[in-house]
Structure formats: C-alpha cells, structure tokens
Amino acid sequence: MSQLHVQATAEEVREKARAIRRRNVEIIRAAGLGHIGGDLSAADILATLYFAVLNVDPEHPDDPERDRYIQSKGHASGVLYTTLAAAGFIPDSLLDTYMADGSALNGHPDRNKVPGVETNTGPLGHGLPVAVGTAIAAKLDHSPRRTFVLVGDGELQEGSNWEAIMAAGHRGLDNLVAIVDRNGLQQGARTEATNALDPLDAKFAAFGWAVRTVDGHDVEALLAAFRAVPFERGRPTCVIAKTTKGQGVSFIEDRVEWHHKVPSAEQTEQALEELS
Amino acid sequence: MSERYDCREAFQRTLVDLATRDERIVAVVNDSVGSSKLGAFEQAFPDRLINVGIAEQNMVGVGAGLANGGRIPFVSGAAPFLTGRALEQIKADVAYSNTNVKLCGQSPGMAYGELGPTHHSIEDLAWLRAIANLPVIVPVDPIETEAVIRWAAATEGPVFIRIGRVPVPNVNEPGYTFALGRATTLRDGADIAIIACGTMVERALEAATFLAARGVEARVLNMPTVRPLDREAVVRAAVETGAIVTVEEHTIHGGLGGAIAEVVATEAPVPMRLMGVPGVFAPTGSALALFRRFGLTAAGIAESALLLRRAAA
Ligand SMILES: Cc1ncc(C[n+]2csc(CCOP(=O)(O)OP(=O)(O)O)c2C)c(N)n1
Ligand SMILES: [Mg+2]
Numbered sequence: 001m002s003q004l005h006v007q008a009t010a011e012e013v014r015e016k017a018r019a020i021r022r023r024n025v026e027i028i029r030a031a032g033l034g035h036i037g038g039d040l041s042a043a044d045i046l047a048t049l050y051f052a053v054l055n056v057d058p059e060h061p062d063d064p065e066r067d068r069y070i071q072s073k074g075h076a077s078g079v080l081y082t083t084l085a086a087a088g089f090i091p092d093s094l095l096d097t098y099m100a101d102g103s104a105l106n107g108h109p110d111r112n113k114v115p116g117v118e119t120n121t122g123p124l125g126h127g128l129p130v131a132v133g134t135a136i137a138a139k140l141d142h143s144p145r146r147t148f149v150l151v152g153d154g155e156l157q158e159g160s161n162w163e164a165i166m167a168a169g170h171r172g173l174d175n176l177v178a179i180v181d182r183n184g185l186q187q188g189a190r191t192e193a194t195n196a197l198d199p200l201d202a203k204f205a206a207f208g209w210a211v212r213t214v215d216g217h218d219v220e221a222l223l224a225a226f227r228a229v230p231f232e233r234g235r236p237t238c239v240i241a242k243t244t245k246g247q248g249v250s251f252i253e254d255r256v257e258w259h260h261k262v263p264s265a266e267q268t269e270q271a272l273e274e275l276s
Numbered sequence: 277m278s279e280r281y282d283c284r285e286a287f288q289r290t291l292v293d294l295a296t297r298d299e300r301i302v303a304v305v306n307d308s309v310g311s312s313k314l315g316a317f318e319q320a321f322p323d324r325l326i327n328v329g330i331a332e333q334n335m336v337g338v339g340a341g342l343a344n345g346g347r348i349p350f351v352s353g354a355a356p357f358l359t360g361r362a363l364e365q366i367k368a369d370v371a372y373s374n375t376n377v378k379l380c381g382q383s384p385g386m387a388y389g390e391l392g393p394t395h396h397s398i399e400d401l402a403w404l405r406a407i408a409n410l411p412v413i414v415p416v417d418p419i420e421t422e423a424v425i426r427w428a429a430a431t432e433g434p435v436f437i438r439i440g441r442v443p444v445p446n447v448n449e450p451g452y453t454f455a456l457g458r459a460t461t462l463r464d465g466a467d468i469a470i471i472a473c474g475t476m477v478e479r480a481l482e483a484a485t486f487l488a489a490r491g492v493e494a495r496v497l498n499m500p501t502v503r504p505l506d507r508e509a510v511v512r513a514a515v516e517t518g519a520i521v522t523v524e525e526h527t528i529h530g531g532l533g534g535a536i537a538e539v540v541a542t543e544a545p546v547p548m549r550l551m552g553v554p555g556v557f558a559p560t561g562s563a564l565a566l567f568r569r570f571g572l573t574a575a576g577i578a579e580s581a582l583l584l585r586r587a588a589a
Contacts, residue, residue, distance in 0.1 A: 102561055106390075157330040158330055186329070
C-alpha cells in the first residue's frame with residue numbers, strides 16, 4: 001500500500017497544522033458548538049501523525065494493513081475531522097456541516113459515517129482498551145502495522161485506561177503507542193487540582209511501558225519520537241506530549257473555561273489572525 | 277405556562293438550600309461541577325463537594341462509602357456516563373447494598389443532541405428500571421424537581437433522579453407535593469389516555485388541546501415515577517379510555533412505555549402505541565430537531581393518538 005505523505009518535512013507539517021487550526025476554529029464558530037481547547041491542544045500531534053508518520057491511505061481507508069489511529073479523546077472531533085479532510089479522507093465541504101442536523105460529523109466521531117475513524121469514542125476511557133485489541137490483532141497476524149492512540153490527560157482518571165495499560169505492559173505490545181495530550185486541564189479545573197496524575201511517566205513505566213516526554217507543539221520533537229517507536233523492543237510506547245490547551249490562540253491558551261466555549265465573531269477574527 | 281426552565285437550576289438551588297440545613301448532605305461529581313450546575317454548592321461547601329475526577333465507577337462507589345459513613349450523597353454527573361459507565365456499581369453498591377445514595381443523572385435523553393449517541397441518554401430508564409430496590413424518577417418541571425430532591429433527601433434509601441436540561445414549563449402548581457409511585461392527572465378525558473414523563477408532558481398536553489378541537493377528549497397523565505409504577509392509574513386509564521399512548525424521551529424499548537405495557541398486558545389489555553426513539557441510535561442534531569424527527573411533538577403525539585383510536589375502533 002502507498003504511504004501517505006511520509007516524506008513531509010517538519011516545515012510542511014507545521015504549515016498543515018496551521019491550516020488545520022484555522023479550519024477547526026471556523027467550523028466551531030459555524031456550528032456554535034465544539035471543544036476548541038482540546039482540539040487546538042492536539043493539532044500538532046495529529047498533523048505530525050497524518051502527514052509524516054501514519055501508514056494510512058485515504059483511497060483505501062479500510063486497508064487491513066493500515067496503521068491504526070484511535071482518538072480516545074472523542075470530544076476533540078473538530079481537530080480529527082479537519083485533519084481527515086486535510087489528509088483527503090473526507091471532502092473539506094463536509095466540514096461545513098459539523099454537528100448540523102443529520103450531519104455525518106457528530107460531535108463525537110462515528111466510524112460508520114466517517115472514513116478513517118476506527119472506533120466511536122466520546123465517553124472517555126474507551127480508546128486505550130480498543131487500541132490494545134488492535135495491537136494484539138496485529139501481533140496475531142504477524143503484521144508490522146502499528147496502533148497510535150491519543151488520550152487526554154484528564155481522561156486518564158478513568159480506571160479503564162489503567163486496565164488497558166496493565167494489559168499492554170503484560171503482553172509487551174511494542175506495536176502500540178499511547179500519546180498523552182498532557183495539557184494539564186480537564187473540563188472544570190486543572191488535572192492536578194482535581195485528581196492528580198503526576199508522576200505520570202513513572203506510572204506508565206511501572207506498568208512496563210517505555211516512556212518519553214516531549215514538547216507536543218514541537219513538530220521536530222514529535223517526529224523524532226514517533227520515528228523512534230518502539231522506544232524499546234518488547235514494551236509498549238508512551239509519548240507524554242506536553243501541550244497547552246488552546247495552543248495558538250492567545251485568549252484561549254491554558255484557560256479552563258475554553259474547554260467548550262465558542263468564540264464570538266470578533267474572537268474568531270482575532271483567532272484566525274493569530275493563526276495566519 | 278409559556279416560560280421555560282432548565283431543571284438543573286431547581287436541582288442546584290434546592291441542594292444548596294438542603295445542604296445549608298443538613299450537614300450530612302454532600303455532592304459527589306465526576307469533573308461535572310459545571311454540567312451539574314454545582315458551582316454555587318462548591319463555593320458554599322468546598323469540603324462537601326467531592327470531585328473524584330473523570331471516573332464514574334469510582335464516583336458511585338465513593339457515594340456508597342459516604343452513605344456508609346452517615347452522609348447523604350447526591351452523586352451527580354451527565355446521565356449517559358453516570359448510568360452507563362457505573363451500572364454495576366449502581367446495582368451492587370447502591371441498590372443491592374441498599375445504601376442511601378441519590379443518583380442524579382443530568383441532561384438526559386437527547387439534551388446533548390449534537391454531540392451524538394454516545395452522549396444521548398436514551399437507555400438509562402430501561403437499564404435502571406431492571407434493577408431491584410431502585411426508584412427511578414423523572415421530574416417533569418422545576419416544581420417537581422425541587423419536590424423530588426427534597427423527598428429524596430428526607431427518604432432513606434437509593435434513588436435515581438433524571439434531571440432535564442431541555443427547557444420545560446411548569447405544569448405543576450406551587451405547593452405540589454411529590455409522592456413516590458403516584459401519577460398526576462393533568463387533564464381529564466375518557467376517549468384516550470396519553471401517559472408521558474419529563475419533556476414529553478408539555479407536548480402531550482398540547483396534543484390534547486389539538487385532539488379536543490377534533491372532538492377527542494384525551495386524558496393526560498404525568499408519570500414521574502417510572503419505578504415503582506402507579507399501576508392503579510394505568511389500569512384506570514386503560515379501563516376508562518380504552519387506548520393508551522405513551523411518550524418519553526427514551527428508547528421505546530424498556531422505558532416508561534415498556535413499564536406501562538407490562539401492566540396493561542397483564543391487568544387490563546387495551547391497544548397501545550409507544551412513542552420515543554424507535555430502537556435506533558439517533559442521528560446528530562439539536563434536541564428539538566431530534567424530537568421532530570421521531571414525531572415527539574404535539575402534532576406527532578396527536579396524530580399517533582388518532583391513528584390508535586382508529587385502529588382500536
Ligand atoms: C466517561 C465520560 N465522563 C465524562 C465526560 C465529559 N467530558 C468530556 S471532555 C471532559 C474533560 C476531558 O479532559 P481531558 O481528557 O484532559 O481532555 P482535553 O483537556 O484534551 O480536552 C469531560 C469530563 C465524558 N465525555 N466521558
Ligand atoms: Mg487535558
């Protein structure tokens with residue numbers, strides 16, 4: 001199968017991420033709904049994966065040998081859809097229907113409606129167990145295909161994740177990569193003020209994972225990390241991506257109230273300006 | 277009855293008032309202070325707002341433990357996650373263990389319409405109605421929400437309360453008192469009965485007005501307690517009107533309509549129509565658009581009633 005844009009340079013990925021963020025802000029403004037903070041937080045991660053890492057093909061989204069990208073933080077559907085459009089999985093015009101009555105673009109992704117979506121997420125804590133399953137399936141097939149799963153940091157408070165993390169460590173799933181969008185914020189407050197996660201790297205390590213912490217907005221650093229997986233043979237990989245919720249828009253960055261606020265017309269203009 | 281309200285406001289106001297008088301009252305949440313409207317509670321009683329983070333199973337277990345310690349926990353989170361994620365904790369730790377836990381499912385039904393089926397809570401009544409020792413209550417308006425929250429705080433034992441976000445008018449009068457397992461007749465009539473709960477009650481009342489203009493006098497019952505059901509009111513409606521339409525913001529499988537059909541089939545068989553979501557995952561869309569799609573409007577209910585009468589005749 002053909003590999004999608006695997007040759008994209010860091011500069012090209014950065015350009016894609018900028019375009020994704022702009023479109024993402026536009027569709028949230030148009031829908032009057034969305035999770036803008038968590039979308040912008042993850043844009044560099046998705047752009048890096050889709051344009052320089054994942055072995056996926058928009059012409060054959062069901063290719064059994066594709067890499068699997070599972071977005072467990074389903075509320076960030078805006079960044080997933082805009083990235084899937086940028087990568088050619090869905091037409092850009094479909095983005096204009098985001099969350100409209102009867103649209104294929106639900107507030108949380110539906111694999112039966114959107115090519116490229118692997119599993120329906122939205123309730124937090126579901127992606128990692130499914131990712132463990134796709135990784136085991138690849139092992140059973142002796143296939144080199146890999147699974148990348150993106151989880152929110154607040155999301156890691158769900159116990160189901162830790163059952164999956166334990167199982168992946170136990171089975172030494174070195175074809176599995178969990179990326180934590182470590183923006184330090186959840187819906188209503190900071191993660192560390194709500195139910196602290198740190199030391200998160202030590203927790204993953206204790207469950208048998210090979211862990212690296214990177215700047216989640218530094219495309220070179222993300223590329224270097226993703227190209228180095230598995231970090232250790234026989235161990236699942238964890239990339240803790242240090243991010244800023246709302247990255248790229250000054251008045252949204254690191255503000256808990258922007259978990260799911262919608263920008264006004266003027267704010268949208270300013271956001272698009274800052275993202276140009 | 278034109279003004280509409282989000283029942284979560286009545287919930288939070290009542291809870292703050294109760295907590296001021298009774299220090300046993302605590303709130304347990306899953307990063308849901310905002311979605312449960314508990315900001316004022318948190319301000320007033322920071323130590324009595326226990327936010328366990330995004331962890332519903334733990335939240336319900338913690339609630340049971342707090343009840344064991346003599347507290348009265350109101351465990352509150354978005355209805356789909358509270359009920360779906362923590363179902364076994366609800367069964368084992370709350371209902372079976374018979375702990376004094378008040379489960380408050382916020383924004384149920386299709387309130388989160390645009391967010392898609394993961395966030396639609398249209399199975400909760402069926403799931404919970406199957407569990408023994410767990411009253412299941414759907415307050416219809418702010419007046420009933422307040423009455424139910426007060427009743428729950430004063431009554432020892434488990435309960436699930438479904439607290440709506442889709443704005444509704446007050447259909448009850450101030451001074452209304454809630455009694456578990458009791459329906460209220462909001463409009464009398466002998467030609468057909470429409471039995472509804474929650475957001476569907478105002479639509480049922482409006483449908484009855486349409487029907488009256490067509491010469492059909494519909495009885496409209498508000499059935500806030502889905503379990504234990506007011507069997508007597510159901511049997512009376514069956515015997516006295518000869519046909520029953522049920523309406524709920526829920527799947528038609530196993531919810532209010534199912535509960536009523538169980539009684540009708542065994543005690544007073546008459547033709548019925550069950551209105552709700554017809555056994556599918558709803559598409560994405562606003563709550564009101566989804567109501568229209570499934571005929572959950574005054575016109576849709578009236579039409580269903582006329583069809584049922586024709587079929588029954
Ligand atoms: C099981 C479950 N409980 C609660 C929610 C409501 N919810 C949606 S997003 C969110 C916060 C997520 O925080 P985090 O994982 O840190 O995501 P990010 O900061 O990247 O947006 C919550 C509580 C949910 N979607 N699923
Ligand atoms: Mg976060």
